[in-house]
Amino acid sequence: MALISCRDLCLAYEGKIAVDRLSFDVSPGDYLCIVGENGSGKSTLIRALLGLKKPRSGSIQYGDGLKQSEIGYLPQQTPAQKDFPASVREVVLSGCRAAPFYSASEKRRAAENMEKLGLTELKKACYRELSGGQQQRVLLARALCATRKLLLLDEPVTGLDPAVSAELYRIIRDLNEEGVTVVMVTHDVDCAIERARTILHLRTVPLFWGRAEDYRESEIGRSFMASGPEKGGDEA
Amino acid sequence: MSLIKEMLSYTFLLRAIIVGGLVSLCAAVLGVPLVLKRYSMIGDGLSHVGFGALAVAAAMNAAPLSVAIPVVVAAAFLLLRLSASGKVKGDAAIAVVSTGSLALGVIVISLSTGMNTETSNYLFGSILSMSEEDVRLSLILTALVLLLFIIFYHHIFAVTFDETFARATGKRAGACNALLALLTALTVVVGMRLMGSLLISGLVIFPALSAMRLCREFRHVIIVSSALSLVCFLLGTVASFALAIPTGASVVCVDILALLGCFGLGRLRERG
Incomplete structure (x- = not known):
């Protein structure tokens, strides 16, 4: 059974x-990349998957024991976070439920x-003083x-230099191999296909949905890769 | 020392110190998430609304707080709503509401009692105005603010740091924001007559900003902000007594000095 299935989804703003x-x-264990130009509806789709935006019509269903509030979301960073005084540990813990205090198992x-992401030594460090x-x-x-x-990762490598991006992609790959399903929204179509x-x-409507190998051979895939979509990600 | 002894011998001063200290504490705690969420001006807007409400209450011969509390709480929710809807920009919305209430207050006063010392007390605060009722009220307020803040601390942190993520993972961001707005409104109303409606927002903003310069952990920011706010209030009150200057203004000036000091220390640490 699929973790998420969208059927005839329509999302609209005003x-x-x-x-x-x-x-x-x-499906469970999948590594899905959602690609498309700015304004193609990627960010809106993310908001809908997270339950922050109601579909105008159609449905999003969560299966295989996944609840909507149990999606691990990696958002793009907000300006307010740049000078936020918080330690690494405080930020990481804030992903837990807290009802209203953190349980021992959550800690x-x-x-x-x-530990898994190599942050144990940085746990007391201040978030705003870390590198991207x-x-x-x-x-x-x-x-x-x-x-x-x-x-669910929203443009995870925006603003990172190539070596750091590669490292982050490796971490994501490892997590996927451990069994975590990955849905990633990106501009970076080459990396996505790889x-x-x-x-x-x-592009508002789906132009392609299928296996990455098939996308590479498809006309739409070839033309999108050749056009070299712009890098960076300030999509509204 | 003898100065402080002399101060404590006046009952009205003792009351003012208790109320002011407690309000400083509440404002400093609430100020941290407000400043970080870019809602600093909400405290300012609310106090202007409070001024309008006090003026109307005086004209109607009603108990000041019985009018001010519901009106300011309603304004807090309205401001939050306006900021969130995005139709009017948050800061512009606050300016509209606060200037409007100030204007309304001034008209009501001039039509009823006319401009007098009481008006000036509403605007700039008066240390003589604190009754025993106020002391009781500020104790209840502080207990409420601290209790709710501690219970919802982790949620407040999550929502302040990243509202979208908090919403997506099932935390009730709307309720959290409403709680902050409600508690800020109550703090502003209770502190307004002592500190002055034009000055009370200093208590919300300055200690939080100072503590943010010094601390690198959210929990520490809250603790340092509260402590700093309390110390600045006490120093400001002593200075106001010694120099015979208005308390609200004096406290805000001490807060500004503390802010400058913290900026200096922050700079030094960055270099060192």
């Missing part, structure tokens, strides 16, 4: 349609995730506290 006629599944889980790559690892550890099943198992190409 009457303007952002995503239309979209049907796709995310253990946070510690495990910090370290900050992303902190947010990834926080996302892992919120989920055991599915990570790593993903499944591709969803969106």
Whole structure:
């Protein structure tokens, strides 16, 4: 059974349609990359998957024991976070439920995730003083506290230099191999095809949904790769 | 020392110190998430609304707080709503509401009692205005603020750091924001007549900003902000007594000095 299945999804902002006629599944263990230009509806789709945006029509269903609130979300960073006084440990822990205090198992889980992402030595460090790559690892550890099943990554390597990006991609790959399903939204179509198992190409309507190998051979895939989509990610 | 002894011998001063200290504490705690969420001006906007409410209460011969509390709480929710809806920019929304209430207050006062010392007390605060009722109220307020803040501390942190993520993982960000707005409104109302409606927002903003310069952990920011706010209030009150200057203004000036000091220390640490 699929973790997420979207059927004939239509999403709109104030009457303007952002995503239309979209049907796709995310199966357990998948590594799905959602690609498309700015304004193609990727960010809107993310908001809908997280339950922050109600579909105008169609449905999003969560299966295989996944609850909507158990998606490990790695958002793009906000300006307010740049000068936020918080320690790494505080940020990572904030991925846990807290009802209203953190349980011993939640604290253990946070510690495990910090260890997994090599943050144990930085746990007392101040989030705002870390490098971009370290900050992303902190947010990834926080996302892992919120989920055991599915990570939803929004342009995870934006603003990182190539070596740090490669490191982050390696971490994501490892997590996927350990059984965490990955859904990643990205501009970076080359990297997406190299790593993903499944591709969803969106331009309001889905232009392609299928295996990454097939996408490479498809006309839409070839033309999108050749056009070299712009790098960076300030999509609204 | 003898100065402090003399101060404590006046009952009205003792009351003012208790109320002011407690309000400083609440404002400093609430100020940290407000400043970090870019809601600093909400405290300012609310106090102007409070001024309007006090003026109306005086004109109607009603108990000041019985009018001010519901009006300011309602304004807090309205401001939060306006900021969130994005139709009017948050800061512009606050400016509209606060200037509007100030204007309304001034008109009501000039039509009823006319401008007098009481008006000036509403605007700039008066250390003589604290009754036993106020002491009781500020004790209840502080207990409420601290208790709720501690219970919802982790949620407040999560929502302040990243509202989208908090919402997505099932934390109730709307309720958290409403709680902050409610507690800020109550703090502003209780502290307003002592500190002055034009000055009370200093208590919300300055200690939080100072503590943010010094601390690198959210928990420490809250603790340092509270401690700093309390110390600045006491120093400001002593200075106001010694120099015979208005208490609200004096406390805000001490807060500003502390802020400058913290900026200096922060700089030094960055270099060292």
